[in-house]
Structures are given as C-alpha cells and as structure tokens.
Amino acid sequence: MTTRPLGVQISHMLKSRGVDMIFGIPGVHNVEMYRGIEEAGITHVLARHEQGAGFMADGYARATGRPGVAYVITGPGLCNIMTPMGQAYSDSVSVLVLSSCLDETAARRGQLHQMLNQEAAAATVCDWSAEARSAEAAYTLVDRALGEFDSKRPRPKHIQVPIALLGGVAEPAPDVPPGSHATSGGTYAPSDLGTFANQVMAARKPMFIFGGGVRDAALATEVLRRSGAAAYTTYAGCGLLGPDDPMSYGSYLGRPESQRIIGEADLVIVIGSELSECDLWRTELGHTGTLVRVDIDPEVLVDEHRADVTFHADAGMFLQELMQHLPEAAPAKWKAEDILAAKTRFRAETDTDRPGIADICDALADVMPEDAMIFSDMTQIAYVAKEVWDMPRPGHWHHPSGFGTLGYGLPAAIGGAVARPGLPTVCIAGDYGFQYTIQELGTAVELGLPMPILLWDNAKLKEIEDSMVASQIAPNAVVAMNPDFCKLAEAYGAHACEPDSITALQEALLEAFKADRPTLIRMTPALTR
Secondary structure, eight states: OOOEEHHHHHHHHHHHTTOOEEEEOOOTTTHHHHTTHHHHTOEEEEOSSHHHHHHHHHHHHHHHSSOEEEEEOTTHHHHHHHHHHHHHHHTTOOEEEEEEEOSOOSSOOSOTTOOSOHHHHHHTSSSEEEEOOSHHHHHHHHHHHHHHHHHSOOOOEEEEEEHHHHHSEEOOOOOOOTTTTOOOOSSOOOSOOHHHHHHHHHOSSEEEEEOTTOOOHHHHHHHHHHHTOEEEEOGGGTTSSOTTOTTBOTTOTTSTHHHHHHHTOSEEEEESOOOOHHHHSSSOOOOOSEEEEEESOTTGGGSTTOOSEEEESOHHHHHHHHHTTSOSOOOOSSOHHHHHHHHHHHHHHHHHHSTTHHHHHHHHHHHSOTTOEEEEOSSHHHHHHHHHOOOSSTTOEEOOOTTOOTTOHHHHHHHHHHHSTTSOEEEEEEHHHHTTSGGGHHHHHHTTOOOEEEEEOOSSOHHHHHHHHHTTOOOOSOOOOOOOHHHHHHHTTOEEEOOSSHHHHHHHHHHHHTSSSOEEEEEOGGGGO
C-alpha cells in the first residue's frame, strides 16, 4: 500500500534524507507524527520539556554537523521550543522543528492550544516558518529546509502541518533528487586569489581573525606560517590555533586591549565571524588598516564594520585557495614575545574579574580527554573558560552565545552525547541556569549517558551581582535558595559528588567518564582557596 497517513510518510521521508534521531514530546495534537517513527528506523529521544528537546536537537546538530530535528505540539509546545530556536538562529545551528497546528483558527476560538498566529510567532526566532497545507507542500518544505542547511548559513526552520492533514492519507514523498543535499559550504572561493595573496605578503603586520565558520585547524595554522601573520580566534573559533603557537593571541578578542593591538595591523582579515557584540564586547573592532571580510552570509559583508574588501565565500574553501598562492613559509611579522606578554596580561585580567576560576579551568583541562566535547551554560566558570581554556581541537566547545539562554548546557550536552556514542561529552552549568532544565537529568539517566555535569554553585547570580555593584546598584534579587543538588541528582538516578580539592575534582571527572550514567560534580568557590 503506497498511500499512508502523512505523519508516517514524513518520518520515512526524513529517514531517507539521513535523519536518524528526533527529539521531542508526543501530545494529543501530534500523535500522527509518531505513528511512523519506529517503523522508519528513527530513534526518538523523549525530553522532559520542549525547551530541552530544542536544545538537544541543537547539541546534536553541533556535534554531528547534521540537522537536529524536533517534534512538538501546537501552542505551548511550539512556544516552549522558541527559546532554543532563537539560540540556534544566533549561533548558526541547523535545527528543524516540525509541529502540528490547528486546522482552522480564523473562524473558531477557544480551541485547545490555540494561538492567534502560531506560524508568525515562530518566524520571529528562526530563518523561516511555513505551514504545509498539502502533503506535497510538506515534502517540498522539508527538502527546502534540508537543502538550505547545506547551501546557506545554517539557521533553524519551522514547518507546521494541520492536525487533520497529518492523519490523512498521502502518497509517499518523492525520491531524493540526485545530487541534492550535498554539502557545498554554501558558496565558493574565488578561483584566483593571487592578487589578494600578494597583498597579504606585502602587508607589514597582517592579522587574521578566525571565527566559528573556520573548521580546519591545520589549514588555519598553515596559513599563518606561510603568511607571517598573527591571529585571534573568536570564542566559536577556539581550538583552531594551538596554545603554543607563537603567532596566536588566543580567544582573547573580547579583551579591551585587543582593540589597540588590532589597530597595529595594516591588514585585518576576518574569516567566518560576524564580529558580533558577543565576540568583541565593544562596538569597534579597532582596525586602522584595511579590513577584509570573508563570510558565507552576504549580510555580514555589509554590516556596521564596513569592510574595505569582501569575499562572499565559504571559509574553508577560501583558505585552501589562498594557501595555494602563498609561499612555503614566511618570517613572522609580529614579535612572539609581545604576543606572549599580551596573553599573560589577558589571563591576569580574567583572574581579577573572576578570582580563582582560571586555576580550576586549568586543572580540568589538564585531565580532560582530548576528544571531549563540552557544552556550557551561561555561568561565570564558562565565561572564564572560553578565554583561558585552549581547546585541543575546534568545534568541541559549544556555548549559547548571542541569544545567551540559561538552561542550555544540560540538554545540549545530552544531544551531543547521543550523537557521539562512546566519546566523552561534558556539561558545564551554573547553579541558577541549571535549574531551568534540570528535569532533563531524567532523560540523561534514562539513556545511561556517562556524562560529567560540572556544576558551579556559588549560591547566587554572581555575574548579575557583580554587574549591579559595578553600576553602583545595591544588589537585589540575586540570591535564591538552592536545593541540595547532589541529593536531587540522586533522586533522578544519577551519581553525584562534591570534591573538596582540585585533585579530588580531577579524579571525580575521570571517574564520571567511566560511570554507567551521568554524574553531577558540584563545585563551589571553596575550591579556589
């Protein structure tokens, strides 16, 4: 029988397009979407809240480079996942949200889960939101979303399908068109960068800024060696340059002094970064020389930084082409001792801002497996770590930049862990943000994930308290009663411990990787003393 309920056909279509995992929560309005999941051979991960499902899909996408897919219901289900959609939009993550919707809203009121305009609400936090009013439209929209994930800047999409249509019979989705969904990086590299390469080599002090759009650490390192340039990485580009690279300023782009240092360069080449507020923590990059932008997103090329030269190109392809026109090696055009001294100053500043945390980060980094993937929440320990923790490889530290959502770390780490079975995955969270999605511990235990959860518990919203004090505001509403996190974790079935020293913390981390379920490791400021 070829005609089957549309919900079944969509699941089979997703499987044929390479989707093997869906995150979500079934409800009375989307049960037809669940009819064909198991039959199609797709694994479903049951979240405890739609926000958790969205962050899991986000973590899965970041860990695999493939789309993360979530199923939610009408109304509150869609509203609950809008925060993860906003986060995925700001961080360029491929998340596809499929929801049901009511069949008729214009002439009827008071229906279960009714919204004034569900499609428009979702459109405020994603690339596009569309309703499929036929099976053919549903198939077209799914293929459009998957194709755009491969060919454009990755950003979340939302497709809603009326409840009656989901249950109605439909023909199968068309076969995958030959050559479709082939990852192209979106655009191209110019075929001849010889003239630009000459400009790089002629520069007195060229500087690269590598963002998250650059994925190849060896390529980034080689371009520096061949050009004599120095470089910063954004937080998203952490791991592209080795900690011992003499021409690397590390991920300290957000430090105020970097503005002066960038001003010394006569040629600044920014590749794969939108230079957002969350990259710079200021409005000006600081360049006084020629600014070159290379990006997959044409909007970035005409932003407020007003680049002198722009290339609408995939970052990796651009660097590969550029390298072909550079010499085998070039003398360094920056003084290594000046770079090292600057990094030493930057490190000291982080310790002044948030005392003692950098030493904890060092201790964790010393024993962290090289292939560990870390998902962090909005918390002071992550803010420090993003600067001082030199990751051994790119694409292995994921943080909710841009949208800056609390509660991201745990569910995103779950998504990353199920995407990389057998490989180490870590969650870093703060005591307040952890409580936004703490219920997802149930999912982590249910899945038996050997995942360390490093919980920074300073018993308050310390970053907000510090901000109030700096603004000469008497701290208010920054202290809340915390639960006994270890007992709560154990109540969910997880392991838990409270190390009383740095050495004990390191041992607890290593033990957690060998456990049969997640382990909550509670850290307090006492470890900094």
